[in-house]
Amino acid sequence: MALRKMKIRAWSEKNDTASVKAIIFHPMETGLRKDKATGKLIPAHFITELKCDLNGKTVLTCLWGSRVSKNPFIAFRVKNAKKGDTIKLSWVDNEGMSDSGETKIQ
Amino acid sequence: MKQSRRTFLQASMTACTVAVAASAGLLTPRAVLAAAWPKSAFMAKSVNDALKALSGTSSTANSKDITIQAPDIAENGAVVSITVKTSLPKTSQISILVPHNTTPLCASYLFTEDTEPYITGRIKMRKSSDVIAVAKAGGKLLSTKKSVKVTLGGCGG
Numbered sequence: 518m519a520l521r522k523m524k525i526r527a528w529s530e531k532n533d534t535a536s537v538k539a540i541i542f543h544p545m546e547t548g549l550r551k552d553k554a555t556g557k558l559i560p561a562h563f564i565t566e567l568k569c570d571l572n573g574k575t576v577l578t579c580l581w582g583s584r585v586s587k588n589p590f591i592a593f594r595v596k597n598a599k600k601g602d603t604i605k606l607s608w609v610d611n612e613g614m615s616d617s618g619e620t621k622i623q
Numbered sequence: 624m625k626q627s628r629r630t631f632l633q634a635s636m637t638a639c640t641v642a643v644a645a646s647a648g649l650l651t652p653r654a655v656l657a658a659a660w661p662k663s664a665f666m667a668k669s670v671n672d673a674l675k676a677l678s679g680t681s682s683t684a685n686s687k688d689i690t691i692q693a694p695d696i697a698e699n700g701a702v703v704s705i706t707v708k709t710s711l712p713k714t715s716q717i718s719i720l721v722p723h724n725t726t727p728l729c730a731s732y733l734f735t736e737d738t739e740p741y742i743t744g745r746i747k748m749r750k751s752s753d754v755i756a757v758a759k760a761g762g763k764l765l766s767t768k769k770s771v772k773v774t775l776g777g778c779g780g
Contacts, residue, residue, distance in 0.1 A: 580665075580731040582728055582729055583726075593739070593743070594741050595738055
């Protein structure tokens, strides 16, 4: 299954903090939904773990269940971050698929 | 050929044993727990069970230092935007739970010294319910809740 590449924005704010916003394109199936055409349950398929790295060091780990919305959006703030630093997000889902994306702090 | 089959079998047996031991909670140093996805917590059917599986205890104290920003009325339960922030020092984890969902634990965020205890995300809600935010600060569990009215459920089924 081809998924669209995630989008990340990061910009520096006062006091050396940076705001990060990201949207990841993923179906996030709960396993409770039925396929309307066949009447069968659609198997659960969701991101279990999302890691956020600042210059290669993990600063935030998100543990997700299937109750996180489709195409998850996330916003958080990182301390001690300067313009030009690298923010990298990488995820793994329950079927072993994974993806990552990175951006520089603006 | 035979030799390699034997080694393969042995290797897979060892892998299985380790997996079983880990899932049974025999290998539970903090680092392992933090790195592995806590399946039992996400599969738990009640808030207390989920918290127990996640943090080892289900006793939480109410705190005014945690703020949940969520809509009072969510038109679409499939996308409910939730922001949780706290002024508690040394917050290492924030979990978001919805008691009326079939499995209450939605998400759990592990913070480090380099992140502010602030998170925005979107969750699904089956029906009108409280949203509970549990923060782990200095080894204690503190929580707060906010009620959200859902006009259209968003978990399917």
